[in-house]
Amino acid sequence: xxxxxxxxxxxxxxxxxxxxxxxxxxxxxxxxxxxxxxxxxxxxxxxxxxxxxxxxxxxxxxxxxxxxxxxxxxxxxxxxxxxxxxxxxxxxxxxxxxxxxxxxxxxxxxxxxxxxxxxxxxxxxxxxxxxxxxxxxxxxxxxxxxxxxxxxxxxxxxxxxxxxxxxxxxxxxxxxxxxxxxxxxxxxxxxxxxxxxxxxxxxxxxxxxxxxxxxxxxxxxxxxxxxxxxxxxxxxxxxxxxxxxxxxxxxxxxxxxxxxxxxxxxxxxxxxxxxxxxxxxxxxxxxxxxxxxxxxxxxxxxxxxxx
Numbered sequence: 001x002x003x004x005x006x007x008x009x010x011x012x013x014x015x016x017x018x019x020x021x022x023x024x025x026x027x028x029x030x031x032x033x034x035x036x037x038x039x040x041x042x043x044x045x046x047x048x049x050x051x052x053x054x055x056x057x058x059x060x061x062x063x064x065x066x067x068x069x070x071x072x073x074x075x076x077x078x079x080x081x082x083x084x085x086x087x088x089x090x091x092x093x094x095x096x097x098x099x100x101x102x103x104x105x106x107x108x109x110x111x112x113x114x115x116x117x118x119x120x121x122x123x124x125x126x127x128x129x130x131x132x133x134x135x136x137x138x139x140x141x142x143x144x145x146x147x148x149x150x151x152x153x154x155x156x157x158x159x160x161x162x163x164x165x166x167x168x169x170x171x172x173x174x175x176x177x178x179x180x181x182x183x184x185x186x187x188x189x190x191x192x193x194x195x196x197x198x199x200x201x202x203x204x205x206x207x208x209x210x211x212x213x214x215x216x217x218x219x220x221x222x223x224x225x226x227x228x229x230x231x232x233x234x235x236x237x238x239x240x241x242x243x244x245x246x247x248x249x250x251x252x253x254x255x256x257x258x259x260x261x262x263x264x265x266x267x268x269x270x271x272x273x274x275x276x277x278x279x280x281x282x283x284x285x286x287x288x289x290x291x292x293x294x295x296x297x298x299x300x301x302x303x304x305x306x307x
Contacts, residue, residue: 195261
Protein backbone atom coordinates (compact mmCIF):
# COMPACT_ATOMS: atom_id res chain seq x y z
CA UNK A 1 0.00 0.00 0.00
CA UNK A 2 1.27 3.45 -0.90
CA UNK A 3 1.85 5.80 1.99
CA UNK A 4 -0.97 8.32 2.12
CA UNK A 5 -2.72 6.72 -0.86
CA UNK A 6 -6.10 8.32 -1.57
CA UNK A 7 -8.96 5.83 -1.80
CA UNK A 8 -12.75 5.92 -1.59
CA UNK A 9 -15.71 3.75 -0.69
CA UNK A 10 -16.20 3.09 -4.40
CA UNK A 11 -14.42 0.54 -6.53
CA UNK A 12 -14.05 -1.12 -9.91
CA UNK A 13 -17.74 -2.03 -10.20
CA UNK A 14 -19.17 1.25 -8.94
CA UNK A 15 -21.16 3.32 -11.43
CA UNK A 16 -21.03 7.01 -12.12
CA UNK A 17 -24.52 7.49 -10.74
CA UNK A 18 -23.46 5.79 -7.49
CA UNK A 19 -20.45 8.09 -7.20
CA UNK A 20 -22.63 11.19 -7.58
CA UNK A 21 -25.55 9.94 -5.47
CA UNK A 22 -26.60 12.53 -2.92
CA UNK A 23 -24.67 15.37 -4.53
CA UNK A 24 -26.29 18.55 -5.82
CA UNK A 25 -24.22 20.21 -8.54
CA UNK A 26 -26.80 22.89 -9.35
CA UNK A 27 -24.98 26.01 -10.48
CA UNK A 28 -21.78 24.12 -11.34
CA UNK A 29 -20.53 24.50 -14.91
CA UNK A 30 -18.78 21.59 -16.61
CA UNK A 31 -17.33 21.14 -20.09
CA UNK A 32 -16.99 17.58 -21.38
CA UNK A 33 -14.99 17.12 -24.57
CA UNK A 34 -16.21 14.23 -26.69
CA UNK A 35 -19.46 14.30 -24.74
CA UNK A 36 -21.70 13.32 -27.64
CA UNK A 37 -21.17 9.57 -27.36
CA UNK A 38 -19.66 6.67 -25.45
CA UNK A 39 -18.10 7.42 -22.08
CA UNK A 40 -18.44 11.13 -22.66
CA UNK A 41 -22.20 10.91 -23.12
CA UNK A 42 -22.56 8.70 -20.03
CA UNK A 43 -20.54 11.28 -18.09
CA UNK A 44 -22.76 14.11 -19.36
CA UNK A 45 -25.96 12.26 -18.42
CA UNK A 46 -24.69 11.55 -14.92
CA UNK A 47 -23.71 15.19 -14.36
CA UNK A 48 -27.02 16.51 -15.66
CA UNK A 49 -28.90 14.14 -13.37
CA UNK A 50 -27.45 15.91 -10.32
CA UNK A 51 -28.03 19.44 -11.58
CA UNK A 52 -24.80 20.47 -13.29
CA UNK A 53 -24.82 22.75 -16.33
CA UNK A 54 -22.91 20.95 -19.08
CA UNK A 55 -21.34 22.02 -22.35
CA UNK A 56 -20.96 19.09 -24.75
CA UNK A 57 -17.83 20.00 -26.71
CA UNK A 58 -17.51 17.76 -29.76
CA UNK A 59 -17.42 17.73 -33.53
CA UNK A 60 -21.01 16.45 -33.73
CA UNK A 61 -23.98 17.04 -31.47
CA UNK A 62 -25.46 14.18 -29.43
CA UNK A 63 -27.88 12.02 -31.39
CA UNK A 64 -31.54 13.08 -31.22
CA UNK A 65 -33.03 11.76 -28.02
CA UNK A 66 -29.69 11.02 -26.39
CA UNK A 67 -30.26 13.65 -23.70
CA UNK A 68 -34.05 13.67 -23.59
CA UNK A 69 -35.34 14.77 -20.21
CA UNK A 70 -32.41 17.06 -19.55
CA UNK A 71 -32.54 20.78 -20.26
CA UNK A 72 -29.43 22.32 -18.76
CA UNK A 73 -26.97 21.52 -21.53
CA UNK A 74 -25.90 22.71 -24.94
CA UNK A 75 -23.61 21.54 -27.70
CA UNK A 76 -20.66 23.62 -28.86
CA UNK A 77 -18.60 22.45 -31.85
CA UNK A 78 -15.00 21.52 -31.13
CA UNK A 79 -12.49 19.72 -33.34
CA UNK A 80 -9.40 18.96 -31.28
CA UNK A 81 -7.42 18.15 -34.43
CA UNK A 82 -7.66 21.83 -35.37
CA UNK A 83 -5.99 24.42 -33.15
CA UNK A 84 -8.10 27.13 -34.79
CA UNK A 85 -11.25 25.24 -33.77
CA UNK A 86 -9.93 25.03 -30.21
CA UNK A 87 -9.31 28.77 -30.17
CA UNK A 88 -12.77 29.47 -31.60
CA UNK A 89 -14.37 27.34 -28.89
CA UNK A 90 -12.43 29.12 -26.16
CA UNK A 91 -13.40 32.54 -27.51
CA UNK A 92 -17.08 31.57 -27.34
CA UNK A 93 -16.65 30.53 -23.73
CA UNK A 94 -14.62 33.68 -22.98
CA UNK A 95 -13.69 33.72 -19.30
CA UNK A 96 -17.01 32.57 -17.84
CA UNK A 97 -16.55 30.66 -14.56
CA UNK A 98 -15.79 26.98 -15.15
CA UNK A 99 -15.94 24.53 -12.26
CA UNK A 100 -14.67 21.48 -14.10
CA UNK A 101 -13.16 20.64 -17.48
CA UNK A 102 -13.30 16.96 -18.40
CA UNK A 103 -10.88 16.26 -21.23
CA UNK A 104 -12.57 13.05 -22.32
CA UNK A 105 -12.32 13.06 -26.12
CA UNK A 106 -9.81 10.81 -27.80
CA UNK A 107 -8.86 8.65 -30.76
CA UNK A 108 -7.20 5.24 -30.83
CA UNK A 109 -5.23 3.13 -33.33
CA UNK A 110 -5.59 5.52 -36.25
CA UNK A 111 -3.66 4.85 -39.43
CA UNK A 112 -0.64 7.14 -39.65
CA UNK A 113 -1.84 10.67 -40.29
CA UNK A 114 -0.87 14.24 -39.49
CA UNK A 115 -2.84 17.38 -38.71
CA UNK A 116 -2.51 20.64 -40.63
CA UNK A 117 0.11 21.72 -38.08
CA UNK A 118 2.18 18.59 -38.83
CA UNK A 119 1.43 16.75 -35.58
CA UNK A 120 0.87 12.99 -35.44
CA UNK A 121 -2.89 12.64 -35.00
CA UNK A 122 -3.05 10.77 -31.69
CA UNK A 123 -0.75 13.25 -30.00
CA UNK A 124 -2.51 16.17 -31.68
CA UNK A 125 -6.05 15.20 -30.70
CA UNK A 126 -5.53 13.44 -27.39
CA UNK A 127 -2.89 15.79 -26.01
CA UNK A 128 -2.02 19.00 -27.91
CA UNK A 129 -5.63 20.01 -28.51
CA UNK A 130 -6.50 19.49 -24.86
CA UNK A 131 -3.33 21.26 -23.72
CA UNK A 132 -4.29 24.38 -25.64
CA UNK A 133 -7.96 24.16 -24.67
CA UNK A 134 -7.18 23.92 -20.97
CA UNK A 135 -4.81 26.87 -21.02
CA UNK A 136 -7.31 29.02 -22.92
CA UNK A 137 -10.01 28.12 -20.39
CA UNK A 138 -7.72 28.77 -17.42
CA UNK A 139 -9.21 32.24 -16.69
CA UNK A 140 -12.63 30.64 -16.21
CA UNK A 141 -11.19 27.86 -14.08
CA UNK A 142 -9.46 30.43 -11.90
CA UNK A 143 -12.68 32.43 -11.54
CA UNK A 144 -14.48 29.33 -10.28
CA UNK A 145 -11.64 28.08 -8.06
CA UNK A 146 -11.41 25.66 -6.42
CA UNK A 147 -11.90 23.96 -9.77
CA UNK A 148 -10.70 20.81 -11.49
CA UNK A 149 -9.43 19.38 -14.75
CA UNK A 150 -9.90 15.68 -15.45
CA UNK A 151 -7.61 14.07 -18.02
CA UNK A 152 -8.70 10.73 -19.46
CA UNK A 153 -5.60 8.58 -19.77
CA UNK A 154 -5.35 4.82 -20.28
CA UNK A 155 -3.51 1.74 -19.17
CA UNK A 156 -1.97 1.88 -22.64
CA UNK A 157 0.52 4.37 -21.18
CA UNK A 158 2.38 1.54 -19.47
CA UNK A 159 4.44 0.42 -22.47
CA UNK A 160 4.87 3.80 -24.09
CA UNK A 161 6.88 6.61 -22.47
CA UNK A 162 7.42 9.84 -24.38
CA UNK A 163 9.91 9.57 -27.24
CA UNK A 164 11.19 13.13 -27.36
CA UNK A 165 13.55 12.26 -30.21
CA UNK A 166 10.63 11.41 -32.49
CA UNK A 167 7.29 12.42 -30.98
CA UNK A 168 5.53 12.36 -34.35
CA UNK A 169 6.83 9.11 -35.84
CA UNK A 170 8.79 10.87 -38.57
CA UNK A 171 11.70 8.40 -38.47
CA UNK A 172 10.77 5.44 -36.26
CA UNK A 173 8.36 2.79 -37.60
CA UNK A 174 4.77 3.78 -36.99
CA UNK A 175 2.86 1.74 -34.42
CA UNK A 176 -0.78 2.78 -33.86
CA UNK A 177 -0.78 1.22 -30.38
CA UNK A 178 2.41 3.08 -29.57
CA UNK A 179 1.07 6.38 -30.86
CA UNK A 180 -2.03 5.96 -28.71
CA UNK A 181 -0.03 4.85 -25.68
CA UNK A 182 2.36 7.80 -25.94
CA UNK A 183 -0.57 10.22 -26.11
CA UNK A 184 -2.07 8.66 -22.98
CA UNK A 185 1.25 9.07 -21.17
CA UNK A 186 1.12 12.72 -22.25
CA UNK A 187 -2.35 13.10 -20.72
CA UNK A 188 -1.06 11.92 -17.34
CA UNK A 189 2.06 14.08 -17.51
CA UNK A 190 -0.08 17.13 -18.30
CA UNK A 191 -1.92 16.67 -14.99
CA UNK A 192 1.39 16.58 -13.12
CA UNK A 193 2.79 19.82 -14.54
CA UNK A 194 -0.54 21.64 -14.69
CA UNK A 195 -1.10 21.03 -10.98
CA UNK A 196 2.45 22.15 -10.16
CA UNK A 197 1.89 25.40 -12.03
CA UNK A 198 -1.67 26.23 -11.03
CA UNK A 199 -2.47 24.26 -7.89
CA UNK A 200 -1.70 27.30 -5.75
CA UNK A 201 -4.43 29.12 -7.71
CA UNK A 202 -6.96 26.51 -6.63
CA UNK A 203 -7.00 24.75 -10.00
CA UNK A 204 -5.86 21.11 -10.04
CA UNK A 205 -5.72 18.32 -12.60
CA UNK A 206 -5.72 14.54 -12.25
CA UNK A 207 -5.49 11.76 -14.82
CA UNK A 208 -8.04 8.96 -14.96
CA UNK A 209 -7.93 5.40 -16.23
CA UNK A 210 -11.63 4.67 -16.86
CA UNK A 211 -11.12 0.93 -17.26
CA UNK A 212 -11.54 -1.60 -20.03
CA UNK A 213 -14.63 -0.14 -21.67
CA UNK A 214 -15.07 -1.63 -25.14
CA UNK A 215 -18.58 -0.40 -25.96
CA UNK A 216 -17.46 2.85 -27.54
CA UNK A 217 -16.50 4.14 -30.97
CA UNK A 218 -12.90 4.36 -29.76
CA UNK A 219 -12.41 0.81 -31.07
CA UNK A 220 -13.66 1.54 -34.57
CA UNK A 221 -10.22 1.38 -36.19
CA UNK A 222 -9.51 -2.14 -34.94
CA UNK A 223 -10.01 -5.12 -37.22
CA UNK A 224 -12.52 -7.77 -36.19
CA UNK A 225 -9.69 -10.11 -35.19
CA UNK A 226 -7.95 -7.40 -33.16
CA UNK A 227 -11.16 -6.55 -31.35
CA UNK A 228 -11.91 -10.20 -30.61
CA UNK A 229 -8.44 -10.65 -29.14
CA UNK A 230 -8.86 -7.51 -27.03
CA UNK A 231 -12.25 -8.72 -25.79
CA UNK A 232 -10.73 -11.99 -24.67
CA UNK A 233 -7.80 -10.28 -22.98
CA UNK A 234 -9.97 -7.78 -21.13
CA UNK A 235 -12.84 -10.11 -20.24
CA UNK A 236 -11.97 -10.35 -16.51
CA UNK A 237 -11.74 -6.58 -16.07
CA UNK A 238 -14.17 -5.31 -18.69
CA UNK A 239 -16.51 -2.51 -17.62
CA UNK A 240 -19.77 -1.18 -19.02
CA UNK A 241 -20.27 2.51 -19.73
CA UNK A 242 -21.80 3.27 -16.33
CA UNK A 243 -18.84 1.67 -14.55
CA UNK A 244 -16.36 3.30 -16.92
CA UNK A 245 -17.63 6.79 -16.09
CA UNK A 246 -17.27 6.29 -12.34
CA UNK A 247 -13.62 7.28 -11.86
CA UNK A 248 -14.02 10.33 -14.10
CA UNK A 249 -16.96 11.51 -12.03
CA UNK A 250 -15.15 10.72 -8.78
CA UNK A 251 -12.19 12.80 -10.00
CA UNK A 252 -14.57 15.64 -10.80
CA UNK A 253 -16.43 15.65 -7.49
CA UNK A 254 -14.76 13.75 -4.64
CA UNK A 255 -14.01 15.65 -1.46
CA UNK A 256 -11.01 13.33 -1.00
CA UNK A 257 -9.42 15.16 -3.92
CA UNK A 258 -9.97 18.72 -2.71
CA UNK A 259 -6.79 20.61 -3.53
CA UNK A 260 -5.08 17.45 -4.79
CA UNK A 261 -3.56 17.23 -8.27
CA UNK A 262 -1.02 15.41 -10.38
CA UNK A 263 -2.35 11.92 -9.61
CA UNK A 264 -3.28 8.96 -11.79
CA UNK A 265 -6.63 7.55 -10.66
CA UNK A 266 -8.13 4.13 -11.27
CA UNK A 267 -11.19 2.34 -9.88
CA UNK A 268 -12.11 5.43 -7.83
CA UNK A 269 -8.76 5.53 -6.04
CA UNK A 270 -5.20 6.65 -6.52
CA UNK A 271 -3.59 3.98 -8.70
CA UNK A 272 -1.02 1.62 -7.31
CA UNK A 273 2.38 1.22 -8.99
CA UNK A 274 2.04 -0.91 -12.11
CA UNK A 275 4.16 -2.95 -14.46
CA UNK A 276 4.23 -3.69 -18.17
CA UNK A 277 3.25 -7.35 -17.79
CA UNK A 278 -0.13 -7.02 -16.05
CA UNK A 279 -3.15 -4.73 -16.26
CA UNK A 280 -3.71 -1.99 -13.73
CA UNK A 281 -1.54 0.57 -12.03
CA UNK A 282 0.60 3.44 -13.20
CA UNK A 283 4.20 3.44 -14.43
CA UNK A 284 6.71 6.00 -13.10
CA UNK A 285 7.29 7.55 -16.52
CA UNK A 286 3.69 8.85 -16.53
CA UNK A 287 4.17 10.78 -13.29
CA UNK A 288 7.78 11.94 -13.59
CA UNK A 289 7.92 15.69 -12.87
CA UNK A 290 10.97 16.37 -15.04
CA UNK A 291 9.40 14.62 -18.02
CA UNK A 292 6.15 16.48 -17.37
CA UNK A 293 7.95 19.84 -17.38
CA UNK A 294 9.79 18.98 -20.59
CA UNK A 295 6.60 17.90 -22.34
CA UNK A 296 4.85 21.07 -21.18
CA UNK A 297 7.48 23.34 -22.71
CA UNK A 298 7.43 21.44 -26.01
CA UNK A 299 3.62 21.41 -26.08
CA UNK A 300 3.33 25.11 -25.32
CA UNK A 301 5.65 25.92 -28.22
CA UNK A 302 3.78 23.57 -30.56
CA UNK A 303 0.36 25.03 -29.87
CA UNK A 304 1.50 28.64 -29.56
CA UNK A 305 0.28 29.01 -26.00
CA UNK A 306 1.85 30.94 -23.15
CA UNK A 307 3.51 28.38 -20.86
